[in-house]
Amino acid sequence: MEKRKDENLDLLSRCSSCNSRLGNDAVSLISKEKTKTVFHTFCHKCQSNTLIIISGGARGLMAIGMATDLNKDEAREKIRGKTISADEVIAAYEMINEKQEDLKSKNL
Numbered sequence: 114m115e116k117r118k119d120e121n122l123d124l125l126s127r128c129s130s131c132n133s134r135l136g137n138d139a140v141s142l143i144s145k146e147k148t149k150t151v152f153h154t155f156c157h158k159c160q161s162n163t164l165i166i167i168s169g170g171a172r173g174l175m176a177i178g179m180a181t182d183l184n185k186d187e188a189r190e191k192i193r194g195k196t197i198s199a200d201e202v203i204a205a206y207e208m209i210n211e212k213q214e215d216l217k218s219k220n221l
């Protein structure tokens with residue numbers, strides 16, 4: 114199977130834990146701002162909740178998936194009440210990036 118270039122959007126179509134396909138009813142929009150959109154996904158198969166933050170900025174589109182205990186209603190409440198700052202998004206993104214760099218250097 115050919116690997117798609119735009120892997121980021123797989124976060125919205127597949128469960129990040131068990132990789133099974135997410136149906137349309139499994140994905141909910143939590144909040145939408147100018148440069149940042151937050152989705153919640155619930156996997157019916159492994160019962161895991163994931164928050165997906167898609168952020169557009171100078172470095173292009175980036176998508177981050179974070180496992181959470183919150184269901185979509187709780188997530189909506191939390192995220193709308195207390196906006197995740199851009200700094201937190203960037204910190205999470207850089208952490209993931211470092212991990213990937215780590216993996217890459219180990220594979221070489």
Ligand SMILES: [Zn+2]
Pocket residue numbers: 128129130131132133156157158159160161
């Ligand atoms: Zn799953």
